[in-house]
Amino acid sequence: MIRENQKYLNRLQVFLDLMVILISFLIAYYIRFYQMDDGIHALTFQQNLRPILLSMPLYLIFYNIFDIYSTRRTKPLHVELSAIAKTNILCAIFIMVGLFIFKIVDYSRKSLVLFFIINTILTMSSRLVIRLILKKYRRKGYNLKHCLIIGATDSSALFIDKVKKNKHWGYNIVGIITSPFNHHKKFKGHPIIGNTIELEKILSEKAIDIVIIGVSGADLSELRHILQACEKSGVKTQIIPYYHKYIPAKPYMDDLDGLPVIDIRHVPLDNVFKNFFKRSFDIIFALVALIITTPVLLFAAIMTKLSSPGPIIYKQERVGLNRKNFNMYKFRSMRVQTTEEERDKWTTQNDPRKTKWGSFMRKTSIDELPQFFNVLKGDMSVVGPRPERPYFVDQFKETIPRYMIKHQVRPGITGWAQVCGYRGDTSIKKRIEHDLYYIENWTFSFDLKIIILTIFKGFINKNAY
Template structure:
């Protein structure tokens, strides 16, 4: 059964990690003292004294790997999450070891060697685990190390779960069938059949041939949930619950404990965390100041050309809706002739719009007209990365058409965003744009921001949909 396989795999993984730590440490010692890369001073500790440290170092790192959940099944665990946990564990391991050296007043032990060990060990662990991941996936594709599961309840959640399993055979899941009260026996979905009614669980569970029960009841059947969970818990079979609310709450909810009462939050917004928000704000300030210094010659030249070619102000200010539905004035280089405010609010810019100046077409296509928004970032109205803000009249219109539209206002709007680097700028699908914006809001990380900024230089500046 899969449980025994997992125990064997964890034991093997434990041994491989121990060997990887030893290898990385010995390699670091060789690079520091024998490779010639680093300047050698006088040796104060012998090779034996350095190697003796492994007696404490290996258990410390293995314990950290266990704490950071690096021995959980890899079937659906993401590569990036695993790599991030490896880095975290190694950072704490390195800091702990250096602290011990400091408290012990050990000045002869090479800190450089420990830093080299950190770099090698992170690399070896990440590469090694990815190799192991690929080997496991290949084994599962061939029909070995499979996890046999039974679905209880026929619903949209059941179909979506089967869809994902069929699309990812490397996970090694075998769906033995479905027990359902709302479908006749023999009903089939993508090769998975309804085997009987939910009460048949009392017959199936004692046979002990299943690795996992997945409860996929429809919303109308939730009154059966307590009884079904009770049967599963009594048998000791690992049980999962997939709520059938994907069309009601189509995002990433998360739970919190309110004195023993589980509370489901409909949407996970990482930037609601004060530390994350502070970190993002720091990056915004640094990035805006740096960008202003880098682009100041372009901005000065743009201002001069606008002044020469078209009478009127250099900067165009327009009301947009931002963080927490608050209006603010967004800045742009003026790309149109000066016009009546009511006409300006009339609608979208169209191809060959007579209001756009000759130079205005160029700066709109190249996004140079957006550069003054760096001052919006400094003021705190905007961020470097986030959903693009819209005018009040369009916010009202889109809010009626797209129920989740205003969710984008839970974070600061940005100069660029995930939707924009994926091609959704200007006259493109608002619904698709919102899908990308919601994905960004719920999956924000500092690394994700940096990725979007990087992609903006290749995909985000030139806009074929800008008129």
């Protein structure tokens, strides 16, 4: 029943999306030619409608690519809204490029821009309304997904807690199945309605939409019988791995000639194409940045030379991709130090080694600009976890769990941790949490977001000493 409801809901959603596209066009057309009347009415309604009709299949293709039409029962709202925004941006680019390539000039550019803005707003609004309706509907006891949980374990308890916390999911826990040796009557407030030996009979008697298997490592011997009973009944089955608490990230399933292997940490940049795309963007961005900031680079070089004797560029050994050391470039902001001082000393707020010009560069991140040369060399990326000195890496890897994971990607000039405020003298643990989130959730749009945030709020660093 649930699958049938989802199928009808998806069909309704496709129809609504197409209607929203047409309504958005009509609103845009009305605003452009009746509210923004500039005396130009050379284009007909049909001429303006043509690009919109051509965009309809494109919208449906991208909505499917971004997984818009899958069940939204447990999908976070921000993920769906982000996919809608991405689809509209991509469709706008494709339509504009297509009109240019095929030299189609009989359309209003203003109405097209209005259409993309209005369509984005209306589509997001329709999704929000549907979510609110379904949420209200499920709270009243309709459209529920009836769940049977197997195993009175910590994993099962965690699942039950999340279901209670997220009532809008519409999960109704029918009962708990345990091993034959469990004599309790309840688990986490839900009745224990039988044991694994009786599973097949229970599935045939009760209307179950999904079976959640949360058995412990000690009960794995029963897993084969459980799966066979579930498959025989044709019920959808999901497994909560008993070792989930030891896996701190989203696991990724790989296939070795038919043998499933779980990679406990999926790194999107392991993909050759994605890595190549990011590297190409890094090179282009670094070249453009160096050209644009040439006057700043020259002025900073002169001021660094005048502020104190010593080299203009300061090279410091850092740990980078695959734990390999490299020399990171910065404008020298301190007086010349010994190798031992450079190796194991943090910069403090009133550090006497800093020059006045050096303090200003650190506060405004001007001292980081030479790192674009590191990007061109391939030592660094524009966006990524900030690299650290070998001395501190050796310390942190012993005291901070998962610290060394950051070296699975190129270090960056800026990063997710930095734009979230974790720069300078801030929590190393929080910094690593943000770095790991970036590594496991990398997308090109995520990089763009970090760059934009860096431009608007990341240069001035109150924690930079």
